[in-house]
Structures are given as C-alpha cells and as structure tokens.
Amino acid sequence: MIKRHKIIVVIFILILFPFGCMVGPKYSKPEQQKTDSYKNERNLDSLANVTNLKWFDLFNDDVLKDLIKKGLENNYDLKIAVSRIDQLRAQLGYAKADLFPSFQYGATINSNDKNFTPSTAGASMSWELDFWGKYRHENNAVQAELLATEEARKVVLSDIVSNIAYAYFQMRNLDEQLEITKSTLETREKYYEIINQRFKNGYISEVDKVQIEQQVAIAEAAIPNIQRQITYQENTIALLTGQLPTEIPRGKSNTELRIVSEIPLSLPSALLENRPDVKAAELRYKAANERIGVAQAMRFPSLNLAAIAGFASADLSNLFLGSSYLQNASAGIAGPIFAFGKNKRRVEINRQQAEQFKFIYQKTYIGAVSEVEQSIQNIKTYKEEWKARDRQVKAALINFNLSRERYDSGYVSYLEVLDVETNLFNAQLSLSQLSERQLSSMVELYKALGGGWNL
Known part of the structure; x- marks a missing residue:
C-alpha cells in the first residue's frame, strides 16, 4: 500500500512540474519607429473616435449603404475568410488536446483455448508530459494565428467596403461624364445643323463644316466607350456584392456626396494600432516566436506516462473473473543523442522565420504611416484642385458663350469656337473626375487608419 502511494505521489509531481518548466524565448513586442503626430496634422481638425465611425454613413447615400450591406452579407471573399477562422478554431482545439492524456479502449476475442493469444477487454491511457513546453508553445502559436486570421478577416472586410465605395464613385463619375458628353454632343449637333445650312447657302467655307462634323463624331465615339466602362463598374459592384451581373441602382451624384462629406481628421500615430493588417503582422510574428520554443523543446527528452x-x-x-483482472502503469523517457546538428538547425530555421515575420511587421507599420500621410495629402490637394477646376469650368462656360456670340456676329472663325468648346468639355470631365477622387481619397484615409470597420 505504501509503495502504491509513493507511485501516486511521483506521478502527481511529474504531472504538476512540467507547467513550471518552459524552454524558448519569451515574446516581446518589437520596437517601432514612432512619431507623435503626422506632419500634416496641424492643417486638419481633430476627431476623437475616428475608428468607431462608419465613414459611409457620412456620405448620406442610402443606395451606397445598401450595396455595402449586401457586400458584407454575400461577398465570397468574406465567406472564405470566415471559413478560415473556423478552421483555425478547430486547429486550436486540436492543438490543446495534446496537453492532456489520451484514452483508448480495445477488446479481442479468441474461442480457441489452445491458441496462445488470450481474450482481452480493457482500457489504456498514454500521456506525453509537456515538460519543456512544446505543446504549450504550439498552442500559443495556433492561438496567435487564429487572432491573426480574425484580423485578416477585418482586412478583407475593409477591402470589400472600400472597393464597393470606389467602384460606386467611379460608376457615378462615369454617369456624370456620360451626361456631359451627351450634352456636348447635343450642342455640337445643333451647331452642325446651323453651320451646314450656312455652308449650303454659301455663307461659310467647307472648313467650318468639316470641323464641326469632326467634333460631332468625336462626341459620338466617346459615348459607347463610357457606356462600356459603366457596365464594367456595374459588374464589379455585382461581384463584390455577391450578385449576378445586373443594373446597379443610383443614389446621389458625386458632387452631392462631395458637399456633405467634409470629414474631420484625427491622426495620432497610436491610431495605427487599430489597423487590422498591422495587428495581424504582429500576431504572425508572435506565432513564429512561439515555434522557436517548440523547436527548442524537441532537443530535450520527452517524458511519457502509460497505464492499462x-x-x-x-x-x-x-x-471477467477477478483472477483475470490486470493493471499496469509505466513511465518512459526518450530523446535525441546525436543527429549531426539537425535539431540545432531546426531551432535556427524557426528563429530566422520569426526574424522575417518581425521585419514584415515593422515594414507593415511603416507602410501604414506612409499610407496615412499620403491619404491626408490627397484629401487636402484634391480639395484645392477641385476648387480651381470649378472656377475653370465656370470661366470656360462664359468664354464658350462669348465665343459663339462672336462667331455668330462674324468676328472670329469657328476654329476659335471649337478650341474654347473643347477646353470646356475637358474641364467638365476633369471636374467630374476630381469629385470622384476626392471621395475615394476620404475612403482611403479611413482604410489607412484602420477605422470605420466596426460594423
């Protein structure tokens, strides 16, 4: 009886002792190049909780919000990301199971008394004690990878939301360009009828007639080109929202959206900690760091307990008589002696892999700072450029009307009118494109900050 108690005490100590012994490096967060604020912050207003905002609510376009909602419900990339998270959750449970003993049962039946193989029925237990922390390190690594995958899901989510917005703004820009082109074509066709009649009556040369005819053809050719691009953007939105190709509903114009979307900005560098790709990169480095401990633990002997x-x-x-009952418990140890440096190299391989993930994390953070800085500059400069282009369009429109009056009065050739009208047309297209770029740059900033995705 005393001997049995001693065995129980020894087993109990062996069970408890491993949890106080764990080889391998402890994780510490890599140092990052920090900046208290971005250089453009002095030019901008502040916003306390930018990351908690749903930026697309600020555009006040129900059609856009409905498309984003469909994208979050139906997008296949997001479904794939969620499936990967579920897979890693299962993998985490699989890894945790290695920390505990495994139990098996079995039975054999032999009806031949002369056979040397007896009939048996019983259960057994086997347990490799996690003495050096191999399984705990692996469990920590998988847990970090699970968290990284959840952050990757947020990256996919932000990509879906922003890509739908980009495609929507581009589609509305093309809609506006189509209207500008149709209006220009209508004006040119009306003028063509006037000039053609004047040519027939011998008041003007054929040069004026050919010039306006050429401009009509240019406008006509631009329309199907824009229509193709609109269809492409509609198909892009349909794919992002998990739908078959279909006509996409329209909401507010980009000009209307631009007016209501004056977004204040808050840009402390700590805000980048909310970026899911930065978080994911750090968690992958943490997982790789844990696997150094796994490799180091494999250099030490493994301790095994077994019972039957x-x-x-x-x-x-x-x-099933009492005389047939048997039981046994055993402990074993096994480990490497000499493997020509293989085990040492395994540790070095994992150490270098962790080093690579650390560099990836640091690069991701620096890239995030750069993206925010560029997004701020884009918003500021697009706003200034839009104001200048708007003045250009207004001036070009006045100039065009004056030029037509001068031509009708016979003071200038139609070549001057064409030049002025072409400048007006190009300025209107540029203004439309700038409205889209302004909206897209605001989306880019929220994406760069990692905010607005708490849906």
Whole structure:
C-alpha cells in the first residue's frame, strides 16, 4: 500500500512540474519607429473616435449603404475568410488536446483455448508530459494565428467596403461624364445643323463644316466607350456584392456626396494600432516566436506516462473473473543523442522565420504611416484642385458663350469656337473626375487608419 502511494505521489509531481518548466524565448513586442503626430496634422481638425465611425454613413447615400450591406452579407471573399477562422478554431482545439492524456479502449476475442493469444477487454491511457513546453508553445502559436486570421478577416472586410465605395464613385463619375458628353454632343449637333445650312447657302467655307462634323463624331465615339466602362463598374459592384451581373441602382451624384462629406481628421500615430493588417503582422510574428520554443523543446527528452487496466484470459468464459483482472502503469523517457546538428538547425530555421515575420511587421507599420500621410495629402490637394477646376469650368462656360456670340456676329472663325468648346468639355470631365477622387481619397484615409470597420 505504501509503495502504491509513493507511485501516486511521483506521478502527481511529474504531472504538476512540467507547467513550471518552459524552454524558448519569451515574446516581446518589437520596437517601432514612432512619431507623435503626422506632419500634416496641424492643417486638419481633430476627431476623437475616428475608428468607431462608419465613414459611409457620412456620405448620406442610402443606395451606397445598401450595396455595402449586401457586400458584407454575400461577398465570397468574406465567406472564405470566415471559413478560415473556423478552421483555425478547430486547429486550436486540436492543438490543446495534446496537453492532456489520451484514452483508448480495445477488446479481442479468441474461442480457441489452445491458441496462445488470450481474450482481452480493457482500457489504456498514454500521456506525453509537456515538460519543456512544446505543446504549450504550439498552442500559443495556433492561438496567435487564429487572432491573426480574425484580423485578416477585418482586412478583407475593409477591402470589400472600400472597393464597393470606389467602384460606386467611379460608376457615378462615369454617369456624370456620360451626361456631359451627351450634352456636348447635343450642342455640337445643333451647331452642325446651323453651320451646314450656312455652308449650303454659301455663307461659310467647307472648313467650318468639316470641323464641326469632326467634333460631332468625336462626341459620338466617346459615348459607347463610357457606356462600356459603366457596365464594367456595374459588374464589379455585382461581384463584390455577391450578385449576378445586373443594373446597379443610383443614389446621389458625386458632387452631392462631395458637399456633405467634409470629414474631420484625427491622426495620432497610436491610431495605427487599430489597423487590422498591422495587428495581424504582429500576431504572425508572435506565432513564429512561439515555434522557436517548440523547436527548442524537441532537443530535450520527452517524458511519457502509460497505464492499462482490464481483463485477459485464455479461456473466454473466465474473461471477467477477478483472477483475470490486470493493471499496469509505466513511465518512459526518450530523446535525441546525436543527429549531426539537425535539431540545432531546426531551432535556427524557426528563429530566422520569426526574424522575417518581425521585419514584415515593422515594414507593415511603416507602410501604414506612409499610407496615412499620403491619404491626408490627397484629401487636402484634391480639395484645392477641385476648387480651381470649378472656377475653370465656370470661366470656360462664359468664354464658350462669348465665343459663339462672336462667331455668330462674324468676328472670329469657328476654329476659335471649337478650341474654347473643347477646353470646356475637358474641364467638365476633369471636374467630374476630381469629385470622384476626392471621395475615394476620404475612403482611403479611413482604410489607412484602420477605422470605420466596426460594423
């Protein structure tokens, strides 16, 4: 009885002791190049909780919000990301199971008394003690990878939301360009009828007629080109929202959206900690760091416990008698002696892999700072450029009307009118494109900050 108690005490100590012994490096967050604020912050207003905003609510376009909602419900990339998270959750449970003993059962029946193989029925237990922390390190690594995958899901989510917005703004820009082109074509066709009649009456030369005819053809050719681009953007939105190709509904114009979307900005560098790709990169480095401990633990001997209890008898009829009962417990140790540096190299391989993930994390952070800085500059400069282009369009429109009056009065050739009208047309297209770029740059800033995705 005393001997049995001693065995129990020894086993109990062996079970508890491993949890106080864990080889491998402890994780510490890599140092990052920090800046208290971005250089453009002095030019901008502040916003306390930018990351908690749903930026697309600020555009006040129900059609856009409905498309984004459909994208979050139906997008296949997001469904794939969620499936990967579920897979890693299962993998985490699989890794955790290695920390505990495994139990098996088995039975054999032999009706031949002369056979040397007895009949048996019993259960067994086997357990590799996590003495050096191999399984705990692996468990920590998988847990970090699970968290990284959840952050990757947020990256996919932000990509879906922003890509739908980009495609929507581009589609509305093309809609506006189509209207500008149709209006220009209508004006040119009307003028063509006037000039053609004047040519027939001998008041003007054929040069004026050919010039306006050429401009009509240019406007006509531009329309199907824009229509193709609109269809492409509609198909892009349909794919992002998990739909078959279909006509996409329209909401507010880009000009209307631009007016209501004056977004204040808050840009402390700590805000980048909310970026899911930055978080994911750090978690992948953490997982790689844990696997250094796994490799180091594999250089040490493994400790195993085993136990069996059951019945065994050559006579099947006596299998479950008390005399047939047996039990046994054992402990074993096994480890590498000499493997020509293989185990040492395994540790070095994992150490270098962790080093690579650390560099990736640091690069991701620096890239995030750069993206925010560029997004701020884009918003500022697009706003200034839009104001200048708007003045250009207004001036070009006045100039065009004056030029037509001068031509009708016979003071200038139609070549001057064409030049002025072309400048107006190009200025209107540029203004439309700038409205889209302004909206897209605001989306880019929120994406760069990692905010607005708490849906």
